[in-house]
Amino acid sequence: MVKQRLVIILAVAAIWIFAIAARFRPNHVVTAGEPQRTNTQRRQTEGYGPPVQLGVLQDAAVNESSGIVASRANPGLFWTHNDSGDGPFVYAFDRQGKSRGVWRVSGASARDWEDIAAGPGPEPNRSYLYAGDIGDNGSKRTTIEIYRFVEPTIVPADAAARKSKPLLTAAAETIRLRYPDGSHDAETLLVHPVSGDVYVITKELLGSAGVYKAKAPLDPQRTVTLTHAGDISIPSLLGGFVTGGDISPDGRRVAICDYTQGYELVIGSGKPFDEIWKQSIKTLRLGSRKQGEAIAYRLDGKALLTTSEGVHSPLIEIVRR
Numbered sequence: 001m002v003k004q005r006l007v008i009i010l011a012v013a014a015i016w017i018f019a020i021a022a023r024f025r026p027n028h029v030v031t032a033g034e035p036q037r038t039n040t041q042r043r044q045t046e047g048y049g050p051p052v053q054l055g056v057l058q059d060a061a062v063n064e065s066s067g068i069v070a071s072r073a074n075p076g077l078f079w080t081h082n083d084s085g086d087g088p089f090v091y092a093f094d095r096q097g098k099s100r101g102v103w104r105v106s107g108a109s110a111r112d113w114e115d116i117a118a119g120p121g122p123e124p125n126r127s128y129l130y131a132g133d134i135g136d137n138g139s140k141r142t143t144i145e146i147y148r149f150v151e152p153t154i155v156p157a158d159a160a161a162r163k164s165k166p167l168l169t170a171a172a173e174t175i176r177l178r179y180p181d182g183s184h185d186a187e188t189l190l191v192h193p194v195s196g197d198v199y200v201i202t203k204e205l206l207g208s209a210g211v212y213k214a215k216a217p218l219d220p221q222r223t224v225t226l227t228h229a230g231d232i233s234i235p236s237l238l239g240g241f242v243t244g245g246d247i248s249p250d251g252r253r254v255a256i257c258d259y260t261q262g263y264e265l266v267i268g269s270g271k272p273f274d275e276i277w278k279q280s281i282k283t284l285r286l287g288s289r290k291q292g293e294a295i296a297y298r299l300d301g302k303a304l305l306t307t308s309e310g311v312h313s314p315l316i317e318i319v320r321r
Helices: 002-023 156-162 273-279
Strands: 052-056 065-069 076-081 089-093 099-104 113-119 128-133 144-148 173-179 186-191 198-202 207-214 225-233 244-248 251-259 262-266 282-286 296-297 303-307 315-317
Touching: 002 207, 065 128, 065 244, 076 113, 099 156, 144 225, 156 303, 173 207, 225 251, 225 273, 251 296, 262 273
Parallel strands: 065 113, 065 296, 113 186, 186 244, 244 296
Antiparallel strands: 052 315, 065 076, 076 089, 089 099, 113 128, 128 144, 144 173, 186 198, 198 207, 207 225, 244 251, 251 262, 262 282, 296 303, 303 315
């Protein structure tokens, strides 16, 4: 027991050292409209331009943005949600961070929502949102839940909706998942844009993060046992500390993040998607974030956007070169 406590203390200390070091690392964020610095004046991300702050999330009810995804039904808009402690709400916003409405997810509860994804579902040619109730800090849950519901179509009048008086989504289906090897904490939910396969990436203090897969179609009438699809070790002090992720709309890229920076894996055209977990990982500089837990591809797949925890979180974008 003493040895176990020592490991936990050392791991937590390492997290704080890593986070503090990252905050003092040169990682400039360009404000939208600000002249960009020359290549000799800034640190480049691998394959991406410098981070640019587009705005801030203006809805003060979004105080712990823990997931982000580009809307498929409403091009140019995005969805986010809070971490544990909030209800089953999703918040829409535009590229400047301006609120475009708040929805309560009908039939859902919120124990520890950690990420959100978009993808196909039961009805063809419709976009679905997937809210991942997958957090488990104590690694005690026997199952985790994914709430799948038809993505709302947003009209201008919806911007007036707030958390105190939200709109209501279509009824959500509850998809229950079980790990094949015991409980895990996780903060990353991915949905493949073509197959609809669901991926959960665990958050590990020590060692590699596990990638677990639930193959579509997903049956809400039974508990689905995930399969182990691979492992990821990000090039940081804590190799498995993954806090968010997304699959690009073309299904060829995966972006993940930790509290301070991002990472990307790329698969060649024509290769099976699950080969992506064996690819080399590129590091992405995401700018200064208080506590980054969310990353998503833009709808065209040519850029990544991130948010952070805290009220009026900066909305940051990096564009692929």
